[in-house]
Amino acid sequence: MLKFLMMGFLLASTVAKAQLRERLDSLMQATTQSGQPGAALLVEINGKAIYQSGKGLANVATKTSITSETNFRMASVSKQFTAMGILLLEKDGKLSLDDPIIRFFPEFNGQVGRKVQIRNLLTHSSGLLDYESVMNPNQREQLLDTDVLTLLKDRDSLYFEPGSTFRYSNSGYCLLALIIERVSGQPFSAFIRERIFKPLHMTQSVVYEARKLIVNRAMGYRKQGGAYVFSDQSVTSATKGDGGIYTSLTDYKKWIDGLHNHTLIDLKAALARTGQAIRANPGSYYGAGWFFRQPSNPVLFHSGSTCGFNNFVVAIPEKKVLMAYFSNKADNKTNAAALLKILDSTYPNELADILTLDELTQ
Template sequence: MRFILPLLLVLTFVSCKETKQTNNASSKLDEFLTGQEKYFRFNGNILIADKGQTIFQKSYGFADYNTKRLLNDSSVFELASVSKQFTATGILLLVDKGKLKLTDSLRQFFPELPYHNITIWNMLTHTSGLPDYMGIMMEKWDHNKIAFNKDMINFLATENLPALFAPGTKWEYSNTAYVILASIIEKVTRETFADYMAKNIFKPLQMTRTRVYNTRRSLKDTIPNYAYGFFYHDSLNKYMIPDEEPQMNFVIYLDGLQGDGIINSTTSDLLKWDRSIKNHTLLKEATQQEMVKGQALMDTATKKYYGFGVGIGKNDFGNIISHSGGWPGYVTYLARNTHTDQTFIVLSNNMSNSSTIALTLQNIVAGKEVVMPYEHKAIKLDSIALKTFPGKYKTATADILVELKDGKLFRTGGGSSIELIPESASKFFYGDGSDRQFEFELDENKKIKKAWVISAGIKTVIEKL
């Protein structure tokens, strides 16, 4: 008995310490996200889990800006390209059942398409070289008609567009490939993609609020507790749905396409999905391991790979399995750190930068220092003071050019130029409304000693070349 009491005291102490750390992290997470909502217009749902247990879950903002209906934990979001891992799993289930092989050719299923030697593996890994359907359909498709998968396939066959490159020789993201993969599922199973996914994935995992949903425009179907996607119209100074913007009207005439996006879900259902990948609930263990293994190199600088419907990479906290998604009105992100078994889900329905926010959340959970959001107020600096800062700066992954034009500083590159607005003699914020800053430490001669970029609270040292 004398040994049991000290053990209980130790366990109680450890439990209290862990609870205090969790509460502290939750407080900082909420402070950061509340600041993002207040100062940088973040709108969306967050879920963070540790070894499958939810440690933070909260909603920020509106499910519908027009009615001011608020988001809640059960709000349903369009996942955009986060959907690709579901399509990939649908294919791999058929592989496990012996109904498909990864080496099967695209033309076994659609001989009318003029693309030779493309395999299912190529399509899963974005190494197919298939042309982009979106660009050409935006140009040539009848915008008064809603396109479905069969329409896209017939369109590609009729247009006889050339392949972008020989299969397997290059990596290039392909929405076309994943639409075709969904169509292969339908051809093999003789079921609709929606029915197949519901029966074989969503229902077995009890993802009760998840479905294939692209019928709001094409069949006028609705979902309860739906988070409508909005974008901010700068000139009108208000949020609008993409349907109302002529430059985004492709959301209407491409509404019937499935496979590259169009899975709709909630943060809680996505945690169930994440656990199924971790525990290979649906797929054979060997098949699941192939899905989350680096199959094709995406980026030589970051050494990021693509598996089957997921990206495989590393950050400061270990190996990450992740995917982002973007579609007018929505930006989504789902990631799991395989070292810590921590899951980060960020779903935005106003096009906030979900993947950047998720990285900051990882830093907060890990106890790293984060610059909390605050209101930036511009001051005046004369051109003499500003002459200290122009030049080339180097980060771990990119070069940054800062230029002085007409008495103002600009960060240029990638075909864009963003004003850097002074808020002190040594700190500047981006003029595009994003949560990004440059900060400098100057010596007694007003020369730069140190420099940093700050992105969504993450402060990184940069070197002036």
Template sequence: MKKLINTVFILFILSPVVIAQAYRANKDASDSKVSQADSLFKSYNTRNTSAISAMVIKDGKIIYNHSFGLADIENKVPATPLTNYRIASVTKQFTAMCIMMLKEDGKLALDDKLNKFFPSLPGYTSNITIQQMLNHTSGLPDYGDLVSPGITRPLNDTDVLHLLEKTEKRVFEPGARFAYSNTAYVLLGLIIEKVSGMPFKDFLRKRVFIPLNMRQTTVNSQTDSIPNRAYGYNLRDGRLKKEDQSLYSYLLGDGGIYSSVADFYKWDQALYTNKLVKPATLKEIFTQSSRENPMQAYGYGWYIDEKFGKKRVSHSGGTTGFSSFYVRYPAIRFSIIVFANQDEGVTLEPIVNAIENIYLNEQ
């Protein structure tokens, strides 16, 4: 009995030491991962490079959150987690979410045809469904191929509708194959406006941004200012030149949102909840609806594949002066967000792959 008491007493005395050692080991491992991640951005500085912001999230906890370079090179404004970048095609998951919200509201169905909402469109749109627009199997022509040479005025979403009104045929039979379509998502944004009775940007603000407290997230505008914004740059003759907007920069449904990694964290966490839509709807959004190739499927606004033996959903984006990449592993509640204010000369996929290897290789 005395021996047992002594053993318990020794364990009681040693347990704080054991706990401290375990904590230190975990902290050292965490610090090592942060250092490894930081090394991926060693070419960025706060003197003359464009910016990049990266966040890694595990179980709701932010385990990496660093920004590098300049959001505004001319005025030497450093990037921070609050810097707003244009997220380009990562916008598509928001557009898809809004469509699914309206579906839950009973205001549309995924088998509704495109010309139900826009009777002015040619007859070939009579069998293109909302679902086919969501999953990139609509066969709609690319709006970039429809713009007349010499046009310099930036297009808006209604301009794309008018361009389609003048087209004679689709690219392929709806549902026949996958072909990534910015046109489809611009039109989905217009459908949201028509069905909800409010501008797309207002619907986003009312139904998504405000409920999630994404107070700084907004859409691109020629008239409204964007808080904490990054300006876009590209390499020209060996120097970074401001290239912030293009003919297509003010199209909203396919790529018009500005957000920061700090705000985007709230979006990421909301996708584990029913704050926006019911669990069954979320499941549908993240379920294969089409397939781009044997290795990669598409849901509604999301690519779907498998990595490290786990389901992975993701989307990247690129537009004049901006790049974005967002990855989620829902089963282990792990996410990576990377935004940058440069597109040409910057490839985010290798950075994301490296971060995945740093944090997931041993899981």
């Protein structure tokens, strides 16, 4: 009898997954028009991919199709890699999360440099000014992480006392990239490649560097009127720590598997040590480069948006559930929301209102 019950359960599960796959594919087809940029989607349940596909064009000019191998600019999804770099250096004993940033930036304003700690940069609780708000409004050359330091080092004010509250900060993650360089003695791109990409066999992933080739690269686009126009770079697209990673669905799965398997660090323990409560969204936290809920069994989220890309990642490690949605269309949250609504029917307790966290990055 038990054997028949198990067979019935497996059959029902298989049918449910097939129906879910069909709904996901139908939506991906419906939201991608012929000859236009599009998106790539990976959905895993119980660690098994039930959907993995790309729709639309990675490069409209060359008519190159999006596949699971297409490398998208991750924008702020990159922050989890920058955070991992810092946590690996902590593991090496080369820094402490309680270190004040003046240890690494003696050129920083003394009062600010002594107050702000590495953990404040990691958790968006530093109070540092947003570099976008103090940069030259007529800036034409792309800013680098070192330019962010130059913009901030002489400032003598903060938005708030470090550690007292949450305010999303690209400035903090640009400084984290520079800390990685100064502590490791390597360029940020080389450190990320050697300490993260190589151990996880993420063979296609790279850190953006101007004029360097990115294999299988998706170009970015935005909607103008009824058409999509080329919109791949802006003056803030060359900073690395806050948004410079390019990766594909294939490689991103290796990253998530590495987190599940604690290949680099114990992510759950890192979240517990670094989680900053977000008062504006009760029950939510930020730590180790992730928004998360339910700390004991975390639900992870991050989005990434630039002038030509929009990405959304949701993971439930305890259930080995993942949705990675990478799009080379700007302002594509509506499609991500529709995809999440499909998954929400299966995981309503975990995924309810998860996209409200995206609003905290604005």
